[in-house]
Amino acid sequence: MSDFVVPEANTRILNPIDLEYAFKLTAHYEPPQESHTPKGTFRYQDIVSGEVSGARITATVYPNSGGQYDTVRADHVRDVDAHFMVKADNGEWLYFEHVGYRRPDGYYRAIAYIETDLKGAYEWMNNTTFVVTAKESADQREVVFYYYVAN
Amino acid sequence: MSAPSAGDESISRRTFLGGATAGAVALSNLRLSPAAAAGAPGSNNEPLPPVWFDGPDPGIPRAGLRWAFSARVFFADRVMINTMDSPAGRGYTSVGGGDIWGPRLQGRVLPHSGADYYKTTFTTYYMLQASDGALIFIHNRGTMRRFAGPYERGKPLLPPPPPPAKQDGVYTRFRATPVFTAPFGPHDWMNHTVFVANSARQAHPDHTVFNYYEVL
Numbered sequence: 001m002s003d004f005v006v007p008e009a010n011t012r013i014l015n016p017i018d019l020e021y022a023f024k025l026t027a028h029y030e031p032p033q034e035s036h037t038p039k040g041t042f043r044y045q046d047i048v049s050g051e052v053s054g055a056r057i058t059a060t061v062y063p064n065s066g067g068q069y070d071t072v073r074a075d076h077v078r079d080v081d082a083h084f085m086v087k088a089d090n091g092e093w094l095y096f097e098h099v100g101y102r103r104p105d106g107y108y109r110a111i112a113y114i115e116t117d118l119k120g121a122y123e124w125m126n127n128t129t130f131v132v133t134a135k136e137s138a139d140q141r142e143v144v145f146y147y148y149v150a151n
Numbered sequence: 152m153s154a155p156s157a158g159d160e161s162i163s164r165r166t167f168l169g170g171a172t173a174g175a176v177a178l179s180n181l182r183l184s185p186a187a188a189a190g191a192p193g194s195n196n197e198p199l200p201p202v203w204f205d206g207p208d209p210g211i212p213r214a215g216l217r218w219a220f221s222a223r224v225f226f227a228d229r230v231m232i233n234t235m236d237s238p239a240g241r242g243y244t245s246v247g248g249g250d251i252w253g254p255r256l257q258g259r260v261l262p263h264s265g266a267d268y269y270k271t272t273f274t275t276y277y278m279l280q281a282s283d284g285a286l287i288f289i290h291n292r293g294t295m296r297r298f299a300g301p302y303e304r305g306k307p308l309l310p311p312p313p314p315p316a317k318q319d320g321v322y323t324r325f326r327a328t329p330v331f332t333a334p335f336g337p338h339d340w341m342n343h344t345v346f347v348a349n350s351a352r353q354a355h356p357d358h359t360v361f362n363y364y365e366v367l
Contacts, residue, residue: 019204077343109345109366111328127294129326
């Protein structure tokens with residue numbers, strides 16, 4: 001067996017990722033509906049409405065355009081899978097997808113993928129990676145998502 | 152990017168495989184030296200302090216990143232179904248092998264364990280093998296954007312000049328967002344941690360280096 005040699009390619013030559021705050025989204029949900037499945041406890045939560053605010057965007061969540069399709073695993077971590085539509089105040093549409101984890105210890109983080117008009121005001125969000133930190137209300141009916149651009 | 156002709160492909164495939172094989176042979180039967188496993192000072196496994204980022208007002212929760220590990224991935228075959236300017240365009244770039252180092256994971260990329268099956272964004276599936284033998288599945292989604300110049304904090308990122316203008320100064324921002332499936336045990340933390348990565352292509356031989364950060 002040969003020894004593992006730490007490679008010469010020192011990754012510190014790469015610029016570290018700089019997170020830049022972009023906007024917040026306050027989402028309002030119906031109560032979660034849970035069902036038992038072979039994959040764990042499936043947890044559906046309809047997104048009723050929401051507001052987006054930040055220096056570069058003002059928008060609302062399109063009512064009933066999707067929600068949370070999460071799975072609560074055996075270790076009580078929730079696999080977050082969210083899909084919904086947002087309509088900006090200039091009329092442009094944005095598709096939001098969240099992938100992340102909500103843990104019993106309060107850690108609720110996700111990556112957001114946003115798709116929108118290539119010729120629109122929010123084109124900068126396409127193929128931009130957003131790191132999201134989330135705060136959930138005690139009754140789980142309101143979640144505030146804070147989006148940072150991974151520059 | 153267009154599909155190469157059969158002749159072109161055999162040449163480029165041999166070139167890529169040559170590079171990948173050199174990496175895979177060097178990495179076969181690896182085990183960690185005690186110093187590397189311990190992240191000894193001066194090694195590339197030394198932890199780095201977390202970095203925290205704030206919003207413009209104190210009501211916004213800060214977000215933190217901490218370097219978890221890095222991977223050097225050698226690719227092998229490159230195949231294209233249709234072309235990337237078609238909605239049916241699908242690329243296949245297989246993973247030849249690679250190595251992993253850093254404070255929270257050391258090991259190798261399991262040779263020939265998967266590929267990037269990309270459309271306009273990366274969609275990569277392959278296996279990592281930690282130095283304790285654990286097999287860890289990585290599903291890595293990635294994106295890239297091109298800008299007129301490098302990122303500077305607080306300054307707007309401008310679009311690249313359209314061709315035929317020279318693209319020499321164009322800066323490419325690669326970001327990857329992996330989801331890991333790890334066995335119970337010392338790597339279980341990867342099952343409930345959000346990650347973000349940057350990456351850069353390197354030459355001689357052709358490979359990509361990824362830095363993986365935990366989102367704190």
